[in-house]
Amino acid sequence: MSKRVTLLTDFGTADGYVAAMKGAITQIAPNVVIDDASHDIPPGDTRAAAIALRRYWRLYPRGTVHVVVIDPGVGSARKALVVQADERILIGPDNGVFTLVLNEAESWTAYSAERSEFFRSPLSNTFHGRDVFAPLAAHLASGRAAAEVGPGVDAPVRLDFPAPTRDGERVTGEIVYVDHFGNLVSNIPATMITTSMRVRVGTFHLIPLSHAYSEGAVGSAIALINSDDVLEIGVRDGNAAHHFRIGRGARVELIPTQ
C-alpha cells in the first residue's frame, strides 16, 4: 500500500511552486500518492485553511500525511510543526492552521521540526513548502517517526474562532466562512438549535429551518444544519453571499418562533 500525502496551500498552481513541492516529496519518497486538497486558499488566510482542513483530515485513513502551507511568516522564527493527531500526521507552519484539528482530535502530540536532516539543503528563507514541509512529509510518509523531528510543543498557536452565545432562548453567532456556492457557514452548532427557531441574518430576514436545499423554491433563502453539523444559510440554486450582501463576520441570530 502506498502512503498518501495531501497538500493544502495558498500557492495557486500556475507558478510551479506546488509542482516543486510534489517533486521534492517524490524525490525522497517516490512511491507516495499525492492528493491535491486545494491550492486556492486565499493568500495568507490561515482561518480559511483551518476550516477547509477540518472537513477532510480525519476522513482520510490512518497514516495519511496532511501538509498545509499557508505561511505568510515564512523566514521568521515561527516553528515548523509536525502534529500527530488521531493517527494522522499533519505538517505545516505553527500559525494556527491546525487550530480545529487540535480542538477536535481525541488525542494529539506536536513537535517542532528542527533537525536539518529532515530539510532540503540548501534551505531558502522564502519557500519552506519546498525546503521544509515537503521533505518532512516525504520522510514521515516513509516511516520516520514524528518524535524524531525535534522537541515537543505543548501549546501550538491557536486562532481565536468566535464562539456563539445563548441569551435565554436566543442564540447569537456569526458567519465564519463563505463557501464556493456563496453559502454562509455559521459558528452555531446543531446542538444549540431546535426546529422551532427561525434564523435572522442581516437585519430583515427571518428564515425557517429546512432539511435540504431542495426544499426551497428556486431563489429562496434556506437555513439548515449543514454537513459540518453547523447552521448554514443559502439560497436555492443561488448565491446567498451576493443575495444578502454579507460575508465573514456577519451576525446570525436564532430566534424562537412566536
Add this chain to the structure above:
Amino acid sequence: MSKRVTLLTDFGTADGYVAAMKGAITQIAPNVVIDDASHDIPPGDTRAAAIALRRYWRLYPRGTVHVVVIDPGVGSARKALVVQADERILIGPDNGVFTLVLNEAESWTAYSAERSEFFRSPLSNTFHGRDVFAPLAAHLASGRAAAEVGPGVDAPVRLDFPAPTRDGERVTGEIVYVDHFGNLVSNIPATMITTSMRVRVGTFHLIPLSHAYSEGAVGSAIALINSDDVLEIGVRDGNAAHHFRIGRGARVELIPTQ
C-alpha cells in the same frame, strides 16, 4: 494494478469538500488512485458537466470509476445513479449529467443506489458527494458489482440537447459550449459538413472551413472540425466568444459556397 477513480464536480477546491470526497473514498479503498477531472464546472451546470464528461469517460481504461457531482437537487427525491457503460462505471445524481454517455455508449445498464451499506453513516442531506457518491465509488472500485447497489433504472433523466437541422443544402445549429480559450463549440457534427460550405455565426460573418487554428492569421476567425468531431469556431491566438460577443445558444449556419 490500482483501480482508478476520477472526480468531476462544481465544488471548486478551496472549501475542502473535494478533499472530503477523496478522504471518504480512500478510507474505504486506500489503494485507489484518484484523478481530478475538474472541480471548476460552473455551479449547477449539468449541461457543461455532460459535455466535459463526454470528452474523457471512454478514453480511460475499462474498469475506471467516473464520479460526477453536479447536484443542485441534493436532498430531494432525485436518484443516486450507478451506470455501467462500455465497461466503465459512472456514479452521480440522476439529473442528466450522463445524457451523452447514454447516447454514445454501445451498451449500458443503470441502477438506483438505495442500499445504505454503500453509504456513509450518518447520511447528510446536503453533501452526497461525501456521503453517497464517494463511498459508492470506493465500493465499486473495490470489486462490488453495480447491480448490488439497488434496483435497475430503465430511463435515467436525459437533458434535451438541441439537434441541428438541414434545409436543402443549408445546415442550422447552435453553440452548445464555450471552452476555456473562448472557442465556440457547435452541435453540428462532421457528418453534416462538406468543405464547400461557409460558416455564418452572429449576423455578419462568413468563415471558410480550415483544418487547424494555425492556418489562420493571428486574430482571424477560423472554423474547423474539432477534436470532438463537431464544428467549432475560434479566433487564431484569440478568444472567439469575446470577439463575436456570443455564447451558448447562439445560432450557427452552414451555407453552400456560391
Add this chain to the structure above:
Amino acid sequence: MSKRVTLLTDFGTADGYVAAMKGAITQIAPNVVIDDASHDIPPGDTRAAAIALRRYWRLYPRGTVHVVVIDPGVGSARKALVVQADERILIGPDNGVFTLVLNEAESWTAYSAERSEFFRSPLSNTFHGRDVFAPLAAHLASGRAAAEVGPGVDAPVRLDFPAPTRDGERVTGEIVYVDHFGNLVSNIPATMITTSMRVRVGTFHLIPLSHAYSEGAVGSAIALINSDDVLEIGVRDGNAAHHFRIGRGARVELIPTQ
C-alpha cells in the same frame, strides 16, 4: 514503483481536455501516477510555462516524464519534441517551453516525434495534448526509449529571455514574471548581487535587501534573493504588482549604497 507523469497546460480543467489527456495516458499505461503541475498557465504563454517548469522538472526523481502542452501552433508544422535531460523526459511542442531546461541541464538530447505508432489514431489537428503528447508520455513511461520516436533535433526552438547587464557597480535587469502573490521576479541572479546594494523598481523606490519577507513591516516593500536564486521584489503580506503598478518587462536596477 509506478512511473510518474506530470502535466503542465494552459487548458484549465473545466472543459474535460485535461481529463481526456489523463484518459489517453492511462489507456496505454494504466499504472502510471499522474501529478497535475498546473493547468492555469495563461493561454498561449510559453514564457510563463518555461519559468514554471524550471521550478520543478529536476526536483522530480530520475525517470519522471514531464508533459508540457502550451501549444498555440497545434496543427502547424511545429515539431513534437521529446527531450531527455539529466535523466528526466520532457514532452511538448517545439516552441520554446523547454528553453530553461535546455539552458540548465548538464546534458540533453532532443528528438522530433514523428513515428505514428506513438500517436493516437485518428490524429486530430486541434488536440495534440490528447492525440500526440499523452500517448508519447504513456509509451515513454512504459519503457520505450526517447530515441525511438523519431530523428534527433540539434537546435530546439528557444525563447529569448532578456539578460541583465552590468555597468560599473550598477546592475540593470527586468521583471520576467509576476507570481500568484504579486511578487515581482527579476532576471538578476544572486551572483550579481552584493548586500551593499539597493533596489530601484519603478522610478521612486529604493529598497534595501532583506533575507525573508517576514523581516519587513506589514505593507512594506521587500527585496530579496528568492527560492530560484534571483532577485525578487514583494510587499509583506501584500501584492507588489498592485502596489507598484508594474508587471512583466518593468525595469529593475541594483544601485550601490552611497
